[in-house]
Amino acid sequence: MSHIETDLIHSGKSFNKTHAIVPPIYQTATYYAADNAEEYMAAATEARHPHFYHRHGNPVSSQTAELIAKLEGTEAALLTATGMAAISTAVLSVVKAGDHVVAQQSHYSAARVLLKELLPQFGVEVSYADQCDNASFEKAIKDNTTLIYLETPSNPNLSITDLSFVGALAKEKEITTICDNTFASPINQRPGDFGIDIIVHSATKYLGGHSDLTAGVICGTEEAVNKAWKKLLTLGGALAPFDAWLLLRGLRTLAMRVRQINENALQLAQWFERHPLIKRVAYCGLPSHPQHELAKQQMKGFTGMLCVEVDGEDEQQQFQCAQKVLNDLDIFANAASLGGVESLVVHPASMWGLHHSNEQKLKAGINDGMLRISVGVEHIDDLIADFEQALAKI
Ligand SMILES: *Cc1c(COP(=O)(O)O)cnc(C)c1O
Numbered sequence: 001m002s003h004i005e006t007d008l009i010h011s012g013k014s015f016n017k018t019h020a021i022v023p024p025i026y027q028t029a030t031y032y033a034a035d036n037a038e039e040y041m042a043a044a045t046e047a048r049h050p051h052f053y054h055r056h057g058n059p060v061s062s063q064t065a066e067l068i069a070k071l072e073g074t075e076a077a078l079l080t081a082t083g084m085a086a087i088s089t090a091v092l093s094v095v096k097a098g099d100h101v102v103a104q105q106s107h108y109s110a111a112r113v114l115l116k117e118l119l120p121q122f123g124v125e126v127s128y129a130d131q132c133d134n135a136s137f138e139k140a141i142k143d144n145t146t147l148i149y150l151e152t153p154s155n156p157n158l159s160i161t162d163l164s165f166v167g168a169l170a171k172e173k174e175i176t177t178i179c180d181n182t183f184a185s186p187i188n189q190r191p192g193d194f195g196i197d198i199i200v201h202s203a204t205k206y207l208g209g210h211s212d213l214t215a216g217v218i219c220g221t222e223e224a225v226n227k228a229w230k231k232l233l234t235l236g237g238a239l240a241p242f243d244a245w246l247l248l249r250g251l252r253t254l255a256m257r258v259r260q261i262n263e264n265a266l267q268l269a270q271w272f273e274r275h276p277l278i279k280r281v282a283y284c285g286l287p288s289h290p291q292h293e294l295a296k297q298q299m300k301g302f303t304g305m306l307c308v309e310v311d312g313e314d315e316q317q318q319f320q321c322a323q324k325v326l327n328d329l330d331i332f333a334n335a336a337s338l339g340g341v342e343s344l345v346v347h348p349a350s351m352w353g354l355h356h357s358n359e360q361k362l363k364a365g366i367n368d369g370m371l372r373i374s375v376g377v378e379h380i381d382d383l384i385a386d387f388e389q390a391l392a393k394i
Pocket of ligand 1 (some may be wrong): 082108151180183216339
């Protein structure tokens, strides 16, 4: 059996029918100038055929998808235009009117909108479980529950869901599970190993890793992925040829990037813990994280995502101090997204206003002084020095 580093370079290459080491970009909407009618019919009717029409598939998309399926340890994978296309397509391939879904209190904001607004619009009811409390998943399940939707570590608060507990519970009750594995990446966590059925990613983040593309991926059994592919044909979120090619290029260095990022984030989190102006550090690699033991059981590394709370006398002052730190940072850019080679930071309290009321923000664990940090691959001494000078200016 090959190792992840080798898989990242070689998996999926049977889809490259040329002699080129790097596959060409097939910048075409349609492929099949078929030699005969039978061949055309076969290409038109086969699921995920890589040479028929762009929405059906693309050779580089197939190569990249096979590589990601290998990383997640699933039978198959399907690429989509964005992470949200992966999430919405996967969810809509499982639920129908009259079904009930169990989700978490804390999810990526656009996924929350899907659960809160879109699904109820089509007669799908959603209940919310506290991801840190296994019993609350059990309590939330109803007779018509067909899906449990998970995200761990979750955005932005880095709470952990017990994957083997939920995986076993769902298997027993014949409920499908989907897990958003974006924050962990398959280098650090493979939900399929704990009984989760479908794994989704925003490949815009760690998988792509260079903040130069948007993409998503749905991983699961051949059957589950083909079901999602049929929905994708209708919903239309196929990944463009150039972005599939860029994603493949980014993936080559996934293991090295993620390991360096894990190491940088741990050192930065430890430094924050000693800083007098930082009230709280949320990083699942620190023993102070309330779910550190669980994180150790299901993760091989703890990602580059961490949250810190800047101290202040009251909420208003915390809000202002957090914004001041953002303004004074030089290396960390104040930009949305995460998982790239460059370090980014956002202030969730100023960002989540679009979709969340104040009460919802608090429920999702978002405080006024909180900064969410995505650690990149820069030198750790420079990253620490940047926060040191910014915090000194408060
Ligand atoms: C960014 C993100 C998404 C959405 O991905 P897009 O590629 O922006 O559509 C979904 N889930 C998580 C956890 C994310 O961080």
